[in-house]
Amino acid sequence: MGFDPRAMGEEMAKRSGAETREKLLDAAEGLINRQGFAATSIDQILERVGATKGTFFYHFASKQALADALIRRFASQDRAVLASCLERSKTLTDDPVQRLDVFVGLLLEVADVLDGTPEPGCLFATYCYESGLFDAATNDVIADAIRRWRDEVGAMIREAVERQPPRAPVDPDSLADMLTVIFEGAFVLSRTVGGPTVFGDQLRHYRAYLRLLFGAGAA
Amino acid sequence: MGFDPRAMGEEMAKRSGAETREKLLDAAEGLINRQGFAATSIDQILERVGATKGTFFYHFASKQALADALIRRFASQDRAVLASCLERSKTLTDDPVQRLDVFVGLLLEVADVLDGTPEPGCLFATYCYESGLFDAATNDVIADAIRRWRDEVGAMIREAVERQPPRAPVDPDSLADMLTVIFEGAFVLSRTVGGPTVFGDQLRHYRAYLRLLFGAGAA
DNA sequence: CTAAACAAACCAACCGGTCGGTATAAGGAA
DNA sequence: TTCCTTATACCGACCGGTTGGTTTGTTTAG
Structure with a gap:
């Protein structure tokens, strides 16, 4: 979980690649837990995180x-x-x-x-x-x-x-x-x-x- | 399971709706066992049985x-x-x-x-x-x-x-x-x-x- | 400058589902 | 027996929407 003590204001540090990746993994894990892998679409994951398709395929090849x-x-x-x-x-x-x-x-x-x-x-x-x-x-x-x-x-x-x-x-x-x-x-x-x-x-x-x-x- | 004693010759009784239904269920169970439900498409089931779309939706509403x-x-x-x-x-x-x-x-x-x-x-x-x-x-x-x-x-x-x-x-x-x-x-x-x-x-x-x-x- | 993210358009393949049509067999009326 | 009706069982083309994935370009922060 580890908060970033520097950016407690409002906006999270935009420049955190690893963090976005973790958020994608977290969202995927939550959805897969309920629906399984096949029924969990990339769009669903993106919607949860609030990211776009380009971001997903930047972090994961497929x-x-x-x-x-x-x-x-x-x-x-x-x-x-x-x-x-x-x-x-x-x-x-x-x-x-x-x-x-x-x-x-x-x-x-x-x-x-x-x-x-x-x-x-x-x-x-x-x-x-x-x-x-x-x-x-x-x-x-x-x-x-x-x-x-x-x-x-x-x-x-x-x-x-x-x-x-x-x-x-x-x-x-x-x-x-x-x-x-x-x-x-x-x-x-x-x-x-x-x-x-x-x-x-x-x-x-x-x-x-x-x-x-x-x-x-x-x- | 009950066989039809009249039609034991070669050709199975064409008029055997229940049997086709069971075959669809069997094929579905096999595929779902390996891929899960979501990843198992109706077309896959149909291909296994050798039937067509119309047949599936005749036996199952959805x-x-x-x-x-x-x-x-x-x-x-x-x-x-x-x-x-x-x-x-x-x-x-x-x-x-x-x-x-x-x-x-x-x-x-x-x-x-x-x-x-x-x-x-x-x-x-x-x-x-x-x-x-x-x-x-x-x-x-x-x-x-x-x-x-x-x-x-x-x-x-x-x-x-x-x-x-x-x-x-x-x-x-x-x-x-x-x-x-x-x-x-x-x-x-x-x-x-x-x-x-x-x-x-x-x-x-x-x-x-x-x-x-x-x-x-x-x- | 570069890494990280956003935006939006686009694609072929595949998805669940619909629909009009057809072959077959059983049942009744002549 | 023959004819007509009816329900069952099945066929396969088709439809709109979604899928994973691509592309091209722009923006933001270090």
């Missing part, structure tokens, strides 16, 4: 390029969330089993934010249900992002399993994937039937499952 | 009407799966805790089918990520279908909880919703990173969670 830039930005934010929770959980505890629990606890804060968002959406899912419209490179961005969660969370789970044998046999990869599954599933649930604590409730189930598996205190 | 007919058909199939698994689980055992386990076991067969499908997709999710394109009645079909799962599975869980207090506190509704969440999440996972046993693995985690909660098999 609509496809917009789509690509958009998921890359989204994937970057997603990566930041993962890295932040990962790092904080490592700082807070050294025990692998506890760290896993703390990690999910930190994600619960993210879930609360999503539950407080009017129309929560995930660009990954939106794109994947229109995957036929995008080229391989664009689709790969999504796959890479999801695989990163699997790798990082999977590593944590492996450490926890090593420290404390789970109460039931566990496949670390699919158990790590389950985090993605729960988030993506919660998006669908939230957008269809709604509810004020969908993300939180589902993530708490995941945490309860982990706690039962690694049975804190009791074995 | 593209919106096609969308509506399509989810209603999908919701009807979805309802059939739920009813089938529900009824069979009731036949197989009387104990509420076991019935829940059997029910999920039957769904595992469905999961195997999905894992064997080239491009598994759920129209509910596809629509929900383009929800801005459909009217309220169309969107309601999806919400009703998902609520039905919550109600039916939620009732089973409540009976199980009553019979055998779970190892951790349980909210029946959100635990029932978790089934939908896992399926929908598995769709996204399957379509992005792929894998031959995504649905099965995730559903097995759900079953493992239930077994740990209700201590089936081992206590």
Whole structure:
């Protein structure tokens, strides 16, 4: 968001190319969240921002390029969330089993934010249900992002399993994937039937499952 | 499906309006699964079926009407799966805790089918990520279908909880919703990173969670 | 001067939708 | 049986509007 302290008067600094680009991306993301990519026209995006066609094609070579830039930005934010929770959980505890629990606890804060968002959406899912419209490179961005969660969370789970044998046999990869599954599933649930604590409730189930598996205190 | 026993020769009965309608729905579903609704043109559907514009608008008043007919058909199939698994689980055992386990076991067969499908997709999710394109009645079909799962599975869980207090506190509704969440999440996972046993693995985690909660098999 | 944005006209392709017409089969009346 | 009517099912040319994208030129700020 970062305001520009110099230009708080009335007129925003006209000479900010990157800012206009971000505004175009923001408007596109909002519209795509409701209608999908195909139904979102360039004119609609332009109308929201208050720009003209020339401006759009100055910043993006094509609509496809917009789509690509958009998921890359989204994937970057997603990566930041993962890295932040990962790092904080490592700082807070050294025990692998506890760290896993703390990690999910930190994600619960993210879930609360999503539950407080009017129309929560995930660009990954939106794109994947229109995957036929995008080229391989664009689709790969999504796959890479999801695989990163699997790798990082999977590593944590492996450490926890090593420290404390789970109460039931566990496949670390699919158990790590389950985090993605729960988030993506919660998006669908939230957008269809709604509810004020969908993300939180589902993530708490995941945490309860982990706690039962690694049975804190009791074995 | 009901075949016409009179016209089994070679030429299909020309006078089969319902059949053409189904073919249009099938073609539309396939295309929408890959591109979404907005990007799927009527001409594309027609080309697949080998029909012309006049035929389409003879069977459907508009593209919106096609969308509506399509989810209603999908919701009807979805309802059939739920009813089938529900009824069979009731036949197989009387104990509420076991019935829940059997029910999920039957769904595992469905999961195997999905894992064997080239491009598994759920129209509910596809629509929900383009929800801005459909009217309220169309969107309601999806919400009703998902609520039905919550109600039916939620009732089973409540009976199980009553019979055998779970190892951790349980909210029946959100635990029932978790089934939908896992399926929908598995769709996204399957379509992005792929894998031959995504649905099965995730559903097995759900079953493992239930077994740990209700201590089936081992206590 | 150059980067960044505005303005407006223009284009071919495609979109959802309309419309007049046609082939076929069933049903009734002669 | 033959003829006529009627409804179903389908055809394909056509229409106005929108789409992504282009072009050419002007303006503004650093």
